[in-house]
Amino acid sequence: PDMLQKNVEMLVDSELSFYPGKQYDYGTVNYDVLGLVIEAVSGQSYEDFMREQVFQPLGLHQTYVYKEDAQATGQLAQGYRSSFFMTTPYNAPDYSGNKPAGYIISCTKDMARWMGIQMGIVQDIPEIFHTVIEKSHQGDMSVPAVNEMYYAAGWSVNANQSIIEHPGGNPNFGTEVVILPNERIAICLLTNGANINRSMVLKVKDILDGNLTQSYGISGTQLLDIILSSTTIILCLLAVLFFLLGLRRRKTNERQPMTKKRIIVTSILLIATIVQCIICCALDWSTILIWQTYSVLTALISSALLTASITWFVYTHRSNASLRK
Secondary structure, eight states, X not given: OOHHHHHHHTTTTOXXXXXXXXXXXXXXXXXXXXXXXXXXXXXXXXXXXXXXXXXXXTTXXXXXXXXXXXXXXXXXXXXXXXXXXXXXXXXXXXXXXXXXXXXXXXXXXXXXXXXXXXXXXXXXXXXXXHHHXXXXXXXXXXXXXXXXXXXXXXXXXXXXXXXXXXXXXXXXEEEEEEEEGGGTEEEEEEXXXXXXXXXXXHHHHHHHXXXXXXXXXXXXXXXXXXXXXXXXXXXXXXXXXXXXXXXXXXXXXXXXXXXXXXXHHHHHHHHHHHHHHHHHHHSOHHHHHHHSOTHHHHHHHHHHHHHHHHHHHXXXXXXXXXXXX
């Protein structure tokens, strides 16, 4: 129950990356701070406040902050992730201390109503929300834009406010909302996988405009998995090859004294193998394997195995002079 407070308290000894008013950098922890402020001011938990003071008044009755409530409906989607060229079910852990930043669960019906509220199409909501929402679309132009977009109370807004958008992602779910106020169009993409391609949202807009010829561009996560999975296979095959070649030399040749050059090369390769092993052990795999494809780990392990097998191959090498003897 107190994970939100513990998460925010981790900022106590942190230094600012830059002074307020100089620039902006989107960071989820900012919303955790805001969630804790809500708890302190309201005397309620963040979850209860959002449900009673935001979702219910706005008529978002299928939007949840407690995963258990969503599961009770029997309609909670299964999350997925990509590893080794496949997409498999994955149940990522929930970070209670990070809930204000991205653990709200909703559906297409409520998201359609939410976007209608944002565009002023849905009017049957308390008046105070109209004012707050209008202000939330105004980008802060007192600081430089990032990729031509200004920060606006969670949203990213361009200079003339013709595009209002916000993405979101967890290890096994992804979301993108784009609002085009001038065209009275809003598009929301919900996916039960982290391999969301943001451009797909704008492709939906192209379809609405009559351009039915669309193509799918592979996402960065999928591309990373393909590269690392292929790397794992290639490195493992090479590791086996060098090991067998070294074993063959070991069996067919008599032991010869190590030359100075071979000692140096073998030592360098051995050190490289040890360094890779240390890196594998030192990395925070509890976080990496939640947010990234498993092939990150296998690629590093296969790289260490290849270096070790090459070390073995060099160690078993015999000079031509020794073989002639």
